Amino acid sequence: MYLVADINVEICAAKNCKLCTQYCPEANTILYSDELGKDKGFKYGSAYVAVDRCKGCAQCVWVCDNMAKNHAIKMIMIDQLPQAALTENIMYGEKSTTAVLTSPVIG
Amino acid sequence: MSLDYVKFSNGFEKFMPKEYRDMVEHGPFGRKVTVSQMGSFKEVLEEHPMCAGCAMTLFIRLAMIAFPNPEDTITVGTAGCGRLAISQAAIPFVYGNYGDQNGVASGLSRGLRLRFGDKPKDVVVMAGDGGTADIGLQQVLHSWFRKERFTTIMLDNEVYGNTGGQESGMTNKGAVLKMAPLGKKFEKMDMVQLAKVAGCAYVATVVPNNPRRVESVIKKAVLVAREIGPSYIQAYTSCNIEYAIPTDKVMEDAKAVENDRYQFMEYVSEEAKQYLTERYGYKEFLAKQAAPAASISGKA
Ligand SMILES: Cc1ncc(C[n+]2csc(CCOP(=O)(O)OP(=O)(O)O)c2C)c(N)n1
Ligand code: SF4
Ligand code: SF4
Ligand code: SF4
Numbered sequence: 001m002y003l004v005a006d007i008n009v010e011i012c013a014a015k016n017c018k019l020c021t022q023y024c025p026e027a028n029t030i031l032y033s034d035e036l037g038k039d040k041g042f043k044y045g046s047a048y049v050a051v052d053r054c055k056g057c058a059q060c061v062w063v064c065d066n067m068a069k070n071h072a073i074k075m076i077m078i079d080q081l082p083q084a085a086l087t088e089n090i091m092y093g094e095k096s097t098t099a100v101l102t103s104p105v106i107g
Numbered sequence: 108m109s110l111d112y113v114k115f116s117n118g119f120e121k122f123m124p125k126e127y128r129d130m131v132e133h134g135p136f137g138r139k140v141t142v143s144q145m146g147s148f149k150e151v152l153e154e155h156p157m158c159a160g161c162a163m164t165l166f167i168r169l170a171m172i173a174f175p176n177p178e179d180t181i182t183v184g185t186a187g188c189g190r191l192a193i194s195q196a197a198i199p200f201v202y203g204n205y206g207d208q209n210g211v212a213s214g215l216s217r218g219l220r221l222r223f224g225d226k227p228k229d230v231v232v233m234a235g236d237g238g239t240a241d242i243g244l245q246q247v248l249h250s251w252f253r254k255e256r257f258t259t260i261m262l263d264n265e266v267y268g269n270t271g272g273q274e275s276g277m278t279n280k281g282a283v284l285k286m287a288p289l290g291k292k293f294e295k296m297d298m299v300q301l302a303k304v305a306g307c308a309y310v311a312t313v314v315p316n317n318p319r320r321v322e323s324v325i326k327k328a329v330l331v332a333r334e335i336g337p338s339y340i341q342a343y344t345s346c347n348i349e350y351a352i353p354t355d356k357v358m359e360d361a362k363a364v365e366n367d368r369y370q371f372m373e374y375v376s377e378e379a380k381q382y383l384t385e386r387y388g389y390k391e392f393l394a395k396q397a398a399p400a401a402s403i404s405g406k407a
Contacts, residue, residue: 021146022318023358025164027153027171028126032146047146057160057354088125092133096147 003075004054004104005030005061006084009046011072012064013037016044019068020060028087029053030060034096045096047072051084051104079105110137110178113197126153130197136178142169142322151177155195157188160354162361163262163344166315167192167233170260173325174198180229180329181219183212185243187235188269188346189262206242208232209250209259216257227333230257236277237267240296244276251305251337258332259339260325261298264346272349279368284349295368298341303374308336310374314343316361320371330387331379343369 007020013036021030034045049060056075064073078084085099113131115123123131129149130136140148152171157164167189174180180198184190186205194200203211212232219228239247239261247259265282267273272285276296283290302310309331311324321342328338343364345352352360365371375383380392 018143018146022142022169023165023316025157025159025161025168027150027168030146053154055159057357059160059165059355059357062355062358092129092147092149095144 001077001079003056003058004051004078004081004084005049005056005058005073006076006081007047007049008072008074009037009048010040010042011070012046013040013042013044015068015070015072016042016046017068017070018047020047020063020073023063023067024060025057026053026055031085031090031097031099033098035098048085048099050087050090050099051078051081052086081105113178134197135172140172142172142318145172145318151197152192153195153197155192157192158348160347160357161188161344162315162347162357163189163264163268164192166262166321166342166344169315169318169321170231170233170325171196171198173322173329174229174231175326175329176227176229179227180231181215183208183215183230183232185234185238186269187238187262187267188264189233189235193233206238207246208234208238208243209246209255212257212259213250213253213255216255220256229329229333231260231329232257233260233262235268235275236261236263236265237273237275240276240298248301248305251302251307251339254306254336256332256334256336257338258325258328259337260328261339261341262344263341264344264349265295266346266349268346268349298339299372299374302337302339302341306336307339307374308332308376308379309338310340310372312341312343312369312372314361314365314369316358316365317371324373327375327383327389330383331375334386335376335379335382 024030036046061073083101084104089100091098133149183201184193185208212230216230263277265278274287274291278291280294281290309328313324332338383389384392
């Protein structure tokens with residue numbers, strides 16, 4: 001198993017800074033959804049990770065901890081994530097994306 | 108080399124992979140995208156084998172977002188790590204022999220001008236410090252002396268990363284590398300100065316820990332190269348493998364190197380300033396207004 005980044009929606013949505021997206025070395029990996037967190041009363045959405053593209057470098061963790069000072073991202077073993085976003089389940093919209101979360105590990 | 112080349116032929120849409128469909132429908136082609144919109148549109152860069160956490164990867168990602176007309180851009184590269192990612196984007200990529208990238212780009216940009224006239228077709232070279240300052244130096248300098256109108260970007264990781272850690276002309280003096288165990292004996296080459304002397308109309312240094320600045324300098328460099336003359340960007344893009352930088356400390360390292368030998372520097376020729384202002388509406392080169400009398404007397 002290997003580590004991937006996992007973003008806590010409630011902590012991220014409270015800040016909504018979109019910084020990590022600009023520092024992840026991998027393209028199309030940290031995405032942003034206006035919908036995430038709406039069910040919990042947050043207005044502006046949250047970042048999330050397409051875990052099939054994440055290389056586990058933890059640069060986003062550094063950015064969220066030190067630049068955003070928000071501590072919303074943790075590295076986690078992929079088989080410990082009950083649900084995550086995968087590229088095949090991500091839909092792009094006009095200004096934001098939406099993702100259907102599924103189990104990232106088969107079997 | 109135009110918006111049409113990425114679009115689906117009638118009836119083929121359903122056979123295209125999801126990533127391709129997303130790129131056509133929600134990518135940057137034919138519209139303006141910015142660094143601040145990252146994470147909400149499909150980027151043209153796809154998966155590639157560059158190392159986890161590599162700052163060069165981040166820089167290439169940002170560069171492709173910054174290209175003013177990605178659908179009218181061709182990238183040129185050479186041996187080295189960067190081409191592993193640059194070649195995996197929906198932007199045509201030309202790959203020559205090691206070090207000949209500025210020769211190839213000279214021919215290409217001239218050919219495009221003959222074929223397309225005034226319609227801008229941007230040529231952007233991205234190559235490592237070894238490819239640019241050592242093996243390709245002769246072709247790089249001559250393309251500048253000849254005032255070839257394209258952009259040269261040096262991906263400066265201060266080492267030959269792709270071949271396991273030899274020193275380059277851009278390695279810092281004293282640096283110890285796997286294949287330079289006694290430490291480098293000579294100073295880092297001053298390519299910025301060489302670029303100015305050789306006649307580049309726009310020169311800038313940049314580090315990837317400032318994504319908006321990366322975006323801004325690349326846009327200006329590409330626009331200046333359309334009409335005014337050669338442009339050169341030198342980007343610090345650390346190699347976390349050869350310099351043993353923990354991947355979660357890559358941005359800390361970039362900040363330290365920025366403070367040490369990569370302070371932001373931008374040179375814009377007078378002609379380029381006028382062109383950016385008049386043609387593209389840049390305000391930053393307008394003469395600063397004289398300070399009001401009150402502030403001169405200290406009562407701002
Ligand atoms: C003519 C030739 N000589 C040598 C090589 C082997 N080679 C491949 S990449 C490379 C070094 C690349 O270093 P640099 O240009 O600094 O790029 P980096 O990999 O550090 O990004 C060398 C020597 C080659 N491909 N072609
Ligand atoms: S840096 Fe942190 S707070 Fe900001 S968008 Fe990313 S996860 Fe959310
Ligand atoms: S761990 Fe690295 S690759 Fe994964 S999302 Fe964070 S910055 Fe991107
Ligand atoms: S060897 Fe160095 S420069 Fe090359 S991809 Fe890996 S970290 Fe990046």
